[in-house]
Amino acid sequence: MTSNSGPPRRLAIFSDIHGNLQALEAVLGRIDEMGIPDIICLGDVVGYGANPNECIETLRQRGILTLAGNHDHAAVDLTDITFFNEIAKRAVEWTRRALTAENAQWICSLPFTHEIPPDYYFVHASPRDPPAWNYVLTYGEARACFETFPNPFCFIGHSHQPTVVEKNGEELTCPEIGRIPIREGCRYLVNVGSVGQPRDRNPRACLVEVNLDTRTLEYIRVPYEVEAAKEAILKEELPGELAERLSYGY
Secondary structure, three states, rough: OOEHHHHHEEEEEEOOOOOOOHHHHHHHHHHHHOOOOOOEEOOOOOOOOHHHHHHHHHHHHHOOEEEOOOOHHOOOOOOOOOOOOOHHHHHHHHHHHHHHHHHHHHHHHHOOEEOOOEEEEEEEEOOOOHOOOOOOEEEEEHHHHHHOOOEEEEEEEOOOOOOEEEEEEEEEEEOOOOOOOOOOOEEEEEEEOOOOOOOOOOOEEEEEEEOOOOHHHHHHHHOOHHHHHHHHHHHHOHHHHHHHHOOOOO
């Protein structure tokens, strides 16, 4: 991942694939077109969607560094699903049956966090307590997160809500999503949204590029074959809501 000259100057980060192979393939195709050499996945490779094994194998074959997500751990019985809603529980139970032994073992090997010093820190949910799978949804929660990592950038997923919190001294702001200038002296908490189940009313898959040469963070939305992903979910007799929501990004 890193070179002799330091951390990557360009890096693609995405999260929350959730077994949506069509979305993952579209995102990786866009990354390849853009010529971004370094890629990190922030977890939740499985859960909800119909192709957990294929998604895992795609990441493994490409050697993409991947973190553990709560749905990944749920699928191998490493986290409590008591508080999952009924649809999520049904998806977890189906995924447990569907996973190959080899892919389940791969999930068990995934780390909670990754760091590329001095610039980057990565975690699926919150840097405050990664195994607790806490959400970062408020300024107060974001402020507490900034106290737990020293790096200029921390990338997270989990909520499926693309958001950037910029910290300038003690002031927090949320720049408008799009192509965001990286300002000197500021630090950034970046939720990269979701590849396979967007929840910001935009059905296109989401990823983020950080580019230290142009000093930008950019959200990139990628269309994919939504109908094919929906058909795969329904074919496996997973809850119909999991298919329908893909059309609306909600």
